[in-house]
Amino acid sequence: MGAATTGERLIADAEVLVRENPELAVATAIAVAVVLGSAYAFLRIRRARGVEFRRLIDEREEIAVLMHPNPDPDSMAAAVGVVELADQLDVDATIQYPGQIRHQENRAFRTVLELNLDRIDHVTDLAAESVVLVDHNEPRGFAGSEGILPLAVIDHHPGDGSGEEFTDVRTDYGSTATIVAEYFEDNDATPVPPDKHASETEGTYTLSTLAATGLLYGILSDTKHLTVGASEADFAAASYLYPGVDQDRLDRIANPAVDAEVLEVKARAIAGRQVEGSFGVADVGAVNNVDAIPQAADELIQLEGVTAVVVIGERDDTIHLSGRSRDDRVHMGKAIEECLSAIDGGNGGGHARMGGGRVEPETTPTDDTTAEAVDRDELTERLFRAMTGDV
Known part of the structure; x- marks a missing residue:
C-alpha cells in the first residue's frame, strides 16, 4: 500500500510540474523524439548495409x-x-x-x-x-x-x-x-x-x-x-x-582428428619457450604446416603465469609469427606490427588479443638474401621489448 501511495504521489507531483512548466513538457517531448529518431535512423543505416550489399551483387x-x-x-x-x-x-x-x-x-x-x-x-x-x-x-x-x-x-x-x-x-x-x-x-x-x-x-x-x-x-x-x-x-x-x-x-x-606435427610443434613451443616476467616467446624452427604455429600460441597462452606469448616458425624461407595476449598492457597486434616494421620484408598486425605477422624473403638478381638472414635471437629480443612497450 505504501509503495503504491508513493508512486501515486510522484505521478501527481509530475503532473503539477508539467502544468506549471509547460515548456518542460515540450522540451522533454522533443528530447524523446530526437532519441527515438536517432535510434530509428541508426537501425535504418545498419539494416541498409545488408540490403545495399544484396543490391550490389544482384x-x-x-x-x-x-x-x-x-x-x-x-x-x-x-x-x-x-x-x-x-x-x-x-x-x-x-x-x-x-x-x-x-x-x-x-x-x-x-x-x-x-x-x-x-x-x-x-x-x-x-x-x-x-x-x-x-x-x-x-x-x-x-x-x-x-x-x-x-x-x-x-x-x-x-x-x-x-x-x-x-x-x-x-x-x-x-x-x-x-x-x-x-x-x-x-x-x-x-x-x-x-x-x-x-x-x-x-x-x-x-x-x-x-x-x-x-x-x-x-x-x-x-x-x-x-x-x-x-x-x-x-x-x-x-x-x-x-x-x-x-x-x-x-x-x-x-572435434577433428589432430595432425601429429601439430602436437610436435606444440611440444617444441612449450619445451623451448623463453620467459621474461609474464611474457613468453618460443621459436619452433622449421615447420611443414604453418597452421601449427597459431595452435602452438593458443597452447602456450594457457600456461600458468604467462599473459602474452609469440610463437615463431619458418616455412619456405618465410618467418611466421603468431601472438596471443590476455594482458591488458599488451595489444598483441600492435606489438607485432611495431616489432616487424623495422625489418626488411616484415609486416604484421591484428587485434588486442590476437596478432600475427611474417618476414618474407627478399631476393634481387645480385643478392640471394633469404629469411635466414634475420637474426632470430634479435627478433626474440625485439618481441619482448615490443610486449613491454619498449620498441
Missing part, C-alpha cells in the same frame, strides 16, 4: 569471393554466406583463396560443409573481375594481388583497404561471419532447420542449414566460443542462426 553476373591466405573458419564462413546470397540472386559466385588449408579444424570445416574452394596463385586465376574480399581488406598472398581493386570489402580487422563500391569494416565485431549473418537478417532471410527444405519456409530469401552452421562456427571460432572479443552483435547473430544449425555437423567440425 547487378553482377558473376563474382569472385576472395578469402585471405590460409583461410580459417571465419573467412570460409563469410565466403559461404556471400555465395549463399549470390546463388539466390542467380549470380555465379566462386570462392577462392591463396595459400593452403592445412589446419585440421579448417580441413574439417571444408569437408563437413562440402565446400567447393578454388586455390589461386596469380591474379589471372580470379574467376571474375568483380571481387568481394571477406575477412581481410587488402588482397595479398598471390602474384598480382597489389593490382586488385575489389568491388566490395567485408571485414572485422583494422586496416586501410576499401572496396570500390562497398566497404563494411566493423572492428568492434568479433567475427566477419557476424556481419554476413546480419546481411541475411537485414534481408529477412529465414534460417532453414536441418530437418526441413527451403521450400518449406516462407520468405523471399532463406539461409541454408550448411551456411547457418558455417556462419555460427565462424563466430564461435573467432571469439573462442563467445568468450573472448565477442560483441553484443556476435551473440545476436548466433541467436539468429541457431534455428538453422545442424548440431551434428557443428560437432564434427569442432
Whole structure:
C-alpha cells in the first residue's frame, strides 16, 4: 500500500510540474523524439548495409569471393554466406583463396560443409573481375594481388583497404561471419532447420542449414566460443542462426582428428619457450604446416603465469609469427606490427588479443638474401621489448 501511495504521489507531483512548466513538457517531448529518431535512423543505416550489399551483387553476373591466405573458419564462413546470397540472386559466385588449408579444424570445416574452394596463385586465376574480399581488406598472398581493386570489402580487422563500391569494416565485431549473418537478417532471410527444405519456409530469401552452421562456427571460432572479443552483435547473430544449425555437423567440425606435427610443434613451443616476467616467446624452427604455429600460441597462452606469448616458425624461407595476449598492457597486434616494421620484408598486425605477422624473403638478381638472414635471437629480443612497450 505504501509503495503504491508513493508512486501515486510522484505521478501527481509530475503532473503539477508539467502544468506549471509547460515548456518542460515540450522540451522533454522533443528530447524523446530526437532519441527515438536517432535510434530509428541508426537501425535504418545498419539494416541498409545488408540490403545495399544484396543490391550490389544482384547487378553482377558473376563474382569472385576472395578469402585471405590460409583461410580459417571465419573467412570460409563469410565466403559461404556471400555465395549463399549470390546463388539466390542467380549470380555465379566462386570462392577462392591463396595459400593452403592445412589446419585440421579448417580441413574439417571444408569437408563437413562440402565446400567447393578454388586455390589461386596469380591474379589471372580470379574467376571474375568483380571481387568481394571477406575477412581481410587488402588482397595479398598471390602474384598480382597489389593490382586488385575489389568491388566490395567485408571485414572485422583494422586496416586501410576499401572496396570500390562497398566497404563494411566493423572492428568492434568479433567475427566477419557476424556481419554476413546480419546481411541475411537485414534481408529477412529465414534460417532453414536441418530437418526441413527451403521450400518449406516462407520468405523471399532463406539461409541454408550448411551456411547457418558455417556462419555460427565462424563466430564461435573467432571469439573462442563467445568468450573472448565477442560483441553484443556476435551473440545476436548466433541467436539468429541457431534455428538453422545442424548440431551434428557443428560437432564434427569442432572435434577433428589432430595432425601429429601439430602436437610436435606444440611440444617444441612449450619445451623451448623463453620467459621474461609474464611474457613468453618460443621459436619452433622449421615447420611443414604453418597452421601449427597459431595452435602452438593458443597452447602456450594457457600456461600458468604467462599473459602474452609469440610463437615463431619458418616455412619456405618465410618467418611466421603468431601472438596471443590476455594482458591488458599488451595489444598483441600492435606489438607485432611495431616489432616487424623495422625489418626488411616484415609486416604484421591484428587485434588486442590476437596478432600475427611474417618476414618474407627478399631476393634481387645480385643478392640471394633469404629469411635466414634475420637474426632470430634479435627478433626474440625485439618481441619482448615490443610486449613491454619498449620498441
